[in-house]
Amino acid sequence: MTTRSASTAVAEAAAEAGVDAEFGADLVSAVALLRRLPRHRDQVGDARRMVADWSSAHPRRRPELVVDSPPGDLRVGYDLVLAHPEGGSVALTGQTEDGVPWSIEYSTHFAANRLLSVNERSLSVPSALFTIRALNRRDPTLHRQLVDYCLLWDQVFDEDEAATAQELAAAADTFRRGRGLHSRAATLEWLADVGLSERAFATHIEFVARIERFRRNFKAEHAAGHLRAHLADFDRVDAVWVRAADSKALDDFAAARTPADLLTCPGRRTGDTRQVGEVQLTMDRRWALDLPAPLRSLAAGELAGPVPEAGQVILGGVRGREAATEADPAALARAGEAALTEWLAEQRAKAEIRWHWL
Incomplete structure (x- = not known):
């Protein structure tokens, strides 16, 4: 039985279609090039240089490299688009793994690489996974953290002013x-453990610095x-409270008439939280x-x-x-945080939020 290589099959198909010999030879060479291209995300630049070198040797093909970055994967896939001698173009897809072209693999979902869109800003699945690891947990709700990240990201994405060296270092x-x-x-x-390159880390830090x-x-x-508008919110308050799943569990405190009584009921101990x-x-x-x-x-x-309060x-x-005063630096700092929290809540309420995979 006679077997044929992929390159031979391409050449024969080109010949059967009446395509000139030079184009057939270029197709064979392009297939070989696709199979040699490095597949790691960090090596895309090397792949582009290899295609540029190939273009110098085959100028009539005017090759364009199309790169696919699959969600949650450090490997990439490629298409190579070539000019056809009779006009138009042809595309070659090269995969060294399961052989399924990426354009087919992801054609079933328009947002295959997106987890979330807020207004016009989309968050890819790989970016979201890293964001989850990297976010300072200012808000206990993970979904809200991701939405807030998109809202803040949108504020700095088109900034002309890059982060300074000091901001990046901080x-x-x-x-x-x-x-x-x-x-x-x-x-x-740590970067190796989470599958992140130094370049990707630097890009993330740039956005973190801009957001900060x-x-x-x-x-x-x-x-x-x-x-000034919410001065009483920043009073410093000494408080004591007890919470339980239902009111029956608080029967021991029924006789309490003052806050101090909550600390002296039988069987109770004082402390921060017990x-x-x-x-x-x-x-x-x-506060x-x-x-x-x-x-x-x-x-x-x-x-x-x-x-009732928070489900308990x-x-x-x-x-x-x-009582708070407007001259208190600590109260002023906490008020700044509160103002930002309020602004983010307003932006969430107005935003068009679409979860693509949830």
């Missing part, structure tokens, strides 16, 4: 410290106004806006509850309250 240092990466070797090992600059400028611009049986007891000093909602506006000595039942009170 962003990289914050990223590394947050993951216990205290040396270049540790950072490179936007956050910093936004807070500086809006902090004073937000503090789980005692079915009841969690917390005693803390916080008023960071307290459970039923306690935020209470005056010193007042109690509230038992009332809460009973609590305020032991002391220190």
Whole structure:
């Protein structure tokens, strides 16, 4: 039995179609080129240089390299588009693995490489996976974190001003410290573990630095106004509260008439946050806006509850309250954070959000 190579089959097909011999030979050469191209994401630049060299030797073909970056994969696929001698063009697809052309493999879903779009900004699956690892967990809801990332990304994407060396260094240092990466070797090992190149890491840090600059400028611009408009939210409040799955679990506290009574009920212990049986007891000093909602506006000595709160039942009170002032630097900084949080909530409410895979 006679066997034919892929290159021979291409040449014979070209000859049968009446195509000139030079084009047939170019097709054979192009197939061989496709099979030699490096397949790692970091090597796409090398592949483009190889195609440019091939183009110099075959100028009539005017080759164009089309690169596919499959979601969640460090390998890439290629199409090579060639000019046909009779006009128009032909495309060759080369895969060294399962042989399924990427244009067919992903044709069943218009957003095969996208996880999420917010307004006109789309987040690819690989970017989302890395973003999940890299985000500072400012918000407990993962979906909200991704939406907020898109909203912030959109604010800086078209900026002409690149991040400064100092901003890049600060962003990289914050990223590394947050993951216990205290040396270049540790950072490179982490990147290898998550399948990320140094170039991709640098690109991510560039956007992190730009986003952090936007956050910093936004807070500086809006902090004073937000503090002035919501001054009571930034009172420092000493509070104590107990929470449980249902009100029956709080029966031991039925006799409480003051916040101090919550600390002296039989069998209860004081502390920052303690789980005692079915009841969690917390005693803390916080900004008023960071307290459970039923306690935020209470005056010193007042109690509230038992009332539903965050899927549980809460009973609590305020032991002391220190009024905020507009001159307090700590209150001003917290007001900046609150202003940004409020702005992001407004942007989420207005945004057109599409989850492509959820």
